[in-house]
Amino acid sequence: MSLRMALLGLLTVSGPSSGYDLTKLFERSINHAWQARHSQIYPELAKMADGGLVVIEEEGPRGRKTYAITEEGSRLLREWLLAGESSRSIRDELALRAFLLPTLEPEDAVAVLREAVLSCDAKLDGMEAIRRAQDGKGFGRYALELGMRQTRMFRDWAEETAEEIERSIRS
Amino acid sequence: MSLRMALLGLLTVSGPSSGYDLTKLFERSINHAWQARHSQIYPELAKMADGGLVVIEEEGPRGRKTYAITEEGSRLLREWLLAGESSRSIRDELALRAFLLPTLEPEDAVAVLREAVLSCDAKLDGMEAIRRAQDGKGFGRYALELGMRQTRMFRDWAEETAEEIERSIRS
DNA sequence: TGTTGACGTGTCGACTTTTACATGTCAATC
DNA sequence: GATTGACATGTAAAAGTCGACACGTCAACA
Structure with missing residues (x-):
């Protein structure tokens, strides 16, 4: 549907x-x-x-x-x-990977997180380009805003978590 | 896989x-x-x-x-x-609905967004309960934190967007 | 003693999604 | 004149997913 x-x-x-x-x-x-x-x-x-x-x-x-x-x-x-339904069924492969990260050695987990940050940055660049092309007008405006926020949020989470794990490695 | x-x-x-x-x-x-x-x-x-x-x-x-x-x-x-891959394939039904919102009359769109906010609040309560039960320890900690952030972000986006649309209705 | 509800495993048919195959037009470039 | 690459539409097999059906145990409570 x-x-x-x-x-x-x-x-x-x-x-x-x-x-x-x-x-x-x-x-x-x-x-x-x-x-x-x-x-x-x-x-x-x-x-x-x-x-x-x-x-x-x-x-x-x-x-x-x-x-x-x-x-x-x-x-x-x-x-x-x-018709509300609001079931909120999500399938997010990157979030799944994030979830499985604690099964790795801390060093490996950090490496994966760092890579995820880079990948988010690239994605954000792409979205930014689309936004500029649309120039504020156009349908997808709200949705694009939402997508960028979500990506940025994931990015920040990945970065913070990487730092947290690194701190715990050192101590 | x-x-x-x-x-x-x-x-x-x-x-x-x-x-x-x-x-x-x-x-x-x-x-x-x-x-x-x-x-x-x-x-x-x-x-x-x-x-x-x-x-x-x-x-x-x-x-x-x-x-x-x-x-x-x-x-x-x-x-x-x-093995990085980092394909970030996402299927998010609620986000899809959000994307389709601009096809509705503004009043209807606002109603749907308001309902989405309530649904997010309920979901956050559930996650908060799980978090309390786990009490900071345990594996899923990072992932739960990520899930809550994502839900909170969506909630805030829905609320802000509802207000923005309401403002544009009035003017 | 009977019923209810959590525990517990499984299958089947329908539907959704991916991957790969298959075909053809048209414009530009070599 | 030949090749390349964007445009353009499709099919088929395989894999993934869901909802409903089906079966059986065990403990608690009425």
Whole structure:
């Protein structure tokens, strides 16, 4: 259901788009909360078209198909968002790694944490670039802000924890 | 692979455990980063036993089986943790909802955000209770701290964003 | 004695997601 | 004229995940 809703959301905001566009949009906007490959997106769009949630608006030149959200699609998205559920199911591989860190020798744990900090910095640079490109306007603004905060928080946690472990090694 | 590593980690820290124990441990410790039901855990343990990563240490009274990590399992976990990868693949349903919020009428968006704040508060209470029960000692300490920070951050973001939207409604 | 609820293990079908394979257009560059 | 790389769409097999079903033990309490 989540993938479907994500696609409906992207179509709402970005207007009619191709599967290819949506794949790119996924990577650029929603990536820190959800991922999907084109091999998942194309069949899902086809199913949604079957169900009347989207329509093929145009079959362009190079076999390109443009999908647009329908009334029914909008209604479904709205209902889903308003139906709380708030289950907060998270899968975060980096956090999992962090959790498993105490099984390592302290020195190794510190090394992994230091590397995580660098990786977060790189990611933050990327997000910053996207933010500048969007220039404050645009849909993904709130979400990007959230993603950056989360990444920054993880980064800081990793750095602090590395220092804490280093202190405990020395003593 | 992640599930497998999570189980190896739990076995490392908590010592020999049954599938049932591991299911509970999952919920109590690692839940904000990864989830698994017993229906996934039992078959995975069986496969891991086949592969020599764990051994059945004891078949207790009520059909209870106790698994222990092997040398090979420890080695695999260590290798996985040290092999950076740092792919940071995240699936966060609440964040996805947050991302889709701007497709709603501002009033609806605010309502959803307010509800998210309450849900985070409840979750934080639960985590706080776990933390008190562990009382600073214990393995999951770092991870719990990270989970709480992440939840608190999301909570604050939701609150701030709700206020920002409300301001823009009024003006 | 019967029932309830925590303990405890497992399977199965449906759905989701990944990885790899497969195909083709078009513009630019060599 | 050939190659390269972005554009563009798809399928299939395998792996991962979830929800429901199914079975059985044991202790406590009514």
